[in-house]
Amino acid sequence: MSRDKKRQMIWYQVDDTGAIARHLEKMAAKGWLLESVDNWWYIYYRAEPARVKYAVAFFPEASVFDPGLTEGQETYIDYCRAAGWELAAVYGPIQYFHSACPDPVPIETDEAVKLAAIRRTMRKTSVLSYALLLALPVISLPVFWSIFRRDLMELFSNDRQLGVIVLMLAILLYGCGMLLDYLIWVLRSKRSVAKGGACRRPHTRFRLLASIAMMAVCGAVVLSFFVDAGTSGLWPALALYLILYSGVMLLGRWVLRKLKSRGTSRENTKGIFFAFAIGAGIAVGFLTPLLFGGLANAGIIRAVREPAESYTYSNGNFSFTRGIYRDDLPVTLEDLGCAVTEEDHCSYKAEIDRSFLAVRGEYTQAAMNLDSDLPWLYYQIYETKWPWLLEKCWEALTAAEEEDSWPVQPLVPAPWGAVEAYKQEELTSYFLLYPDRIITFRLSEDASPQQLDTIVRTLQP
Amino acid sequence: MAREKFQTLTEQMFYILLCLQRECCGVDVMDQVSRITEGRVIIGPGTLYSLLESFQQEGFIQETRVEGRKRSYQITVKGRLRLEEEVRRLRRQTEDYVNFGKEANA
Numbered sequence: 001m002s003r004d005k006k007r008q009m010i011w012y013q014v015d016d017t018g019a020i021a022r023h024l025e026k027m028a029a030k031g032w033l034l035e036s037v038d039n040w041w042y043i044y045y046r047a048e049p050a051r052v053k054y055a056v057a058f059f060p061e062a063s064v065f066d067p068g069l070t071e072g073q074e075t076y077i078d079y080c081r082a083a084g085w086e087l088a089a090v091y092g093p094i095q096y097f098h099s100a101c102p103d104p105v106p107i108e109t110d111e112a113v114k115l116a117a118i119r120r121t122m123r124k125t126s127v128l129s130y131a132l133l134l135a136l137p138v139i140s141l142p143v144f145w146s147i148f149r150r151d152l153m154e155l156f157s158n159d160r161q162l163g164v165i166v167l168m169l170a171i172l173l174y175g176c177g178m179l180l181d182y183l184i185w186v187l188r189s190k191r192s193v194a195k196g197g198a199c200r201r202p203h204t205r206f207r208l209l210a211s212i213a214m215m216a217v218c219g220a221v222v223l224s225f226f227v228d229a230g231t232s233g234l235w236p237a238l239a240l241y242l243i244l245y246s247g248v249m250l251l252g253r254w255v256l257r258k259l260k261s262r263g264t265s266r267e268n269t270k271g272i273f274f275a276f277a278i279g280a281g282i283a284v285g286f287l288t289p290l291l292f293g294g295l296a297n298a299g300i301i302r303a304v305r306e307p308a309e310s311y312t313y314s315n316g317n318f319s320f321t322r323g324i325y326r327d328d329l330p331v332t333l334e335d336l337g338c339a340v341t342e343e344d345h346c347s348y349k350a351e352i353d354r355s356f357l358a359v360r361g362e363y364t365q366a367a368m369n370l371d372s373d374l375p376w377l378y379y380q381i382y383e384t385k386w387p388w389l390l391e392k393c394w395e396a397l398t399a400a401e402e403e404d405s406w407p408v409q410p411l412v413p414a415p416w417g418a419v420e421a422y423k424q425e426e427l428t429s430y431f432l433l434y435p436d437r438i439i440t441f442r443l444s445e446d447a448s449p450q451q452l453d454t455i456v457r458t459l460q461p
Numbered sequence: 462m463a464r465e466k467f468q469t470l471t472e473q474m475f476y477i478l479l480c481l482q483r484e485c486c487g488v489d490v491m492d493q494v495s496r497i498t499e500g501r502v503i504i505g506p507g508t509l510y511s512l513l514e515s516f517q518q519e520g521f522i523q524e525t526r527v528e529g530r531k532r533s534y535q536i537t538v539k540g541r542l543r544l545e546e547e548v549r550r551l552r553r554q555t556e557d558y559v560n561f562g563k564e565a566n567a
Binding site for chain 1: 471473487488491503504505506507508509510511512514530531532
């Protein structure tokens, strides 16, 4: 953007006409006159600082898909010109006028007519946008509900999942809040107009704060994704995602601009644009896994952590290669008295997820050599400082196991030093609740009392 | 909005219909209303456009001429009847005021 142009993000809601006009008047006093407006930005050009009056008026019949001004809109603008208002910018049904007269005739002099125009425009613009925005958390609700009910431990210890949930909740709150605020404004304005008064002033400050908070949440979540991706080596994948989606959005804008500049009718532009949006969505959906697969094959991104070494098992009929990890484990098969040899090609894998709420460690020790007689060991340690969270996770964990038709038997907790203890006979799994952690472990064969004692002594707080 | 609204004409509606007893375009309506009422009633351009559209949809006025972007309108029989009805209502209102005023002062 050149020194004579300025771009400014739109923070105001469409119906907040008074606040928008005052803002534009302040900008004009600073020497910036409005040149154009799009979905996100006001674009200004440099001019002599001047006292200019601005007004925002609605022409609900117009659409962002129109190739230019409609006949009716031109007539409307002619009337405004005759009243001393010049068109500064137009974005679909929203028109921005300015006037050099210090006290021009207001564009709307009948509050009922004004309210009707605002409501018709809002239905086509902001209300529709918020409804679409709200569709996002509503669509994801069943997925989150299922995670919430089943795997709370994973959810609360995973920054990415928590980030998405925070984002969805923020969207839900923001969308509902804005729609509710608009609804209240409509009801209060209708009442006021019915009594011969004016439309009420919208809650500009509330809306500005809500929009800033929403942007801050979005920014924080994206930043946390980048930090997380940076530490896990997945940042090229995230960058690719952002480039891909930004590219599609830019392409969409370009398609819309091209169609409009060619004079394509509103209906055709709308049809082509939505066909493009659906097509692009499907294409991105198909392309993303292919691109990620390609990048993973080329070694640019790693979907899983790089193992210390790899081992190829072969028995003449088939062979496969597996990664062997050499992570430190709190308890190993060796600690349990098992004889682990080089021929077992044992992998020691520790995956630790951390969030501001909880830490979840998942530990596995298993022989990669299928001919080995060595048992395998799997356990999880889930720690949190929030007792209510621990309780919820414990309830979800035991309930989920019951739902999976693997009944759990209560054990006397005292010998385990635990608050509660359960065993799942069929899977030889144990679930132990302590004041600050949950421990679950499983050995591929029944553990001896000594082995159980070793595991519990090492893992308990 | 329109039907409910037109049960009683606002001043702006009244003067628009009054001006359109003679064919004229929108811009002329704005000027004439201001002149007739000596600036007491002002019609904003946005309000004028919306009301002309609503009147046309209601059949109170009709488009008579289109010269480029300039559109002229004239009141219809239905519009004239509505205007006369409004005048009668206002007259009755004034009479009530006068009669009641006399009684109150007597």
